[in-house]
Amino acid sequence: MAIRFELVHVCRQSGARLGRLHTPHGVIDTPVFMPVGTLATVKAMTPEELKALGAQIVLSNTYHLYLRPGPDIVREAGGLHRFMNWDRAILTDSGGFQVFSLSPLRKIEEEGVTFRSHLSGEKLFMSPEKAIEIQNALGADIIMAFDECAPYPAEYEYVKQSVARTTRWARRCVAAHRRAEDQALFGIVQGGVYRDLREQSARELVELDLPGYAVGGLSVGEPKAVMYEVLEYTVPLLPADKPRYLMGVGSPDALIEGVIRGIDMFDCVLPTRVARNGTVMTTEGRLVIKSARYARDFGPLDPHCNCYVCRNYTRAYIRHLIKADEILGIRLTTYHNLAFLLNLMAEIRRAIREDRLLDFRDAFYARYRMEEDRAF
């Protein structure tokens, strides 16, 4: 087996899980937030900086790497770890979500999906077999089945068919997988907001006895309350001895709520994407650094943060950099946002170990200014 999941502790107050996920590239303490490195780079960061922040795994995108530089070059480089100079764990998604969300034109058939490159317009084809072939070439520690991610909202009949197709495609992924000894293939539970479809999807995928399971089709525009409800009835259907991954979630409140509902792994572009726009994540809520109110603010981004950025730079300086489109500005906001989220996860793990995650949540919310209703 490529990975081994060790359940270390269950929080007596919340039921949240503390674990250790053993991979061919090191151990991951769960619950974990995985920074997203779409194109074989977590935008604006070096691997050393990610390590300094305690990142143990990053996510990279099959769809994007398929378009450039192409899986052959990555394989010839010795695989994705060597290509991007990252010797810790990597997870690659299957490309399914991007094919559905980025392509200007797509046609879904049983065999696979025909789509156009969002870069060149070239017509391309992705199938379960192709997604696994690419991911085998990239060589990540955890790879994802090629699924059909229904949008929100979506009709029951549409979601029902996509659930059935996702199961058939998952079986084809298992059959096509050539590196089960060093790459763990996760299944993705779909079913939208329909409880019976989530149950069907989970049941059919659990039958495949995969080394881990993701909950997909959430954080696609639905209100957070809806996402939490789906998690509440879906997560218990997944095997307790395997890692559970909630895709596309990265806001602090959704991370905490996801962990409370039994999730072990998360990924999201949120911290890095908003950073490039000058939005900073803090213990008091988000902060738009371009605002004139920070022009002469010589304090740190987050007074409760002890990261490199908060120890060395002022809001006034970072505001100046972001307004002037300086790369250092983006570096500093990105670094801080990742530090903030990775530190939050470390605090969550500590709270689980000490059986006080609900207390932690209440204390966090008391300080944190909520802003967004929909999931992210």
Place this chain on the structure above:
Amino acid sequence: MAIRFELVHVCRQSGARLGRLHTPHGVIDTPVFMPVGTLATVKAMTPEELKALGAQIVLSNTYHLYLRPGPDIVREAGGLHRFMNWDRAILTDSGGFQVFSLSPLRKIEEEGVTFRSHLSGEKLFMSPEKAIEIQNALGADIIMAFDECAPYPAEYEYVKQSVARTTRWARRCVAAHRRAEDQALFGIVQGGVYRDLREQSARELVELDLPGYAVGGLSVGEPKAVMYEVLEYTVPLLPADKPRYLMGVGSPDALIEGVIRGIDMFDCVLPTRVARNGTVMTTEGRLVIKSARYARDFGPLDPHCNCYVCRNYTRAYIRHLIKADEILGIRLTTYHNLAFLLNLMAEIRRAIREDRLLDFRDAFYARYRMEEDRAF
């Protein structure tokens, strides 16, 4: 006195100077290349990275900082060193060159220059007094007199008048300077390619007994042979016990030739600017990393370089990053180019100490593919 220049050794083979320039923010080994941090940041670099490369001084731009964030904010932050978190030496130029080269509209009068912001179009005024007032607020260790930099080519009569004006403005700068105890004001010798005007400019400025002198008005489009000729008759006119600064020069060959002609200090945007375009400086010449020939090149940028980038990343990966507009690509090419130039200066200093700078030059040229005729 704000600074003290210590002449350590003169190369017996070339006449080049090895020195130590003592400033309120540390000692600078000369000859030195100063990375340019236009807007209070050397683009894409942190202060720690600059230190790791051995940078002892950076240059920042009065014109740009005047427009944003404005000298008041920098002064309130505790000065430029604290604002940008750089505790080593800083030199600020006077803004003269930018007023002449960037402004869409400018009117030069004896009192000063009326110009428009290249950002907002706002009409602004810069004078010797204003340039010094701003530089006093910024607080750099070395500040520059406000001069009139004639273009190339320029008629004799035009240059003659700009030389006379530059002297008058230099006197006004001296009179306006309020921090001579911790900021050294350098004069700038003008005179274009006219030997008698260079002699006049040098003579008049040396009379002011300033702590250092720059040669300005070069590297503005003239052939390198012309620049070297001007240096040959201008540098000997400057006091031997004070540092000599050639403005705007950063190509490897021009650095070597400048040092041989008695220059101690250089600055240039070249290494950082071309890096953002994917051009890499190597011991064999420039390399355009976007070229298809590097798509599967898994060697380092420069096989003779031992910098962080060359130890950890391949041409294929950096090409991928630059083609995908990834910030890490710019970080890596910028870091390498600065490492290359700062290492070149360290090798030049070693060759001076060992009285073999001409041998070093010949060996460097034997490997280096020249590409550009004009100065830079």
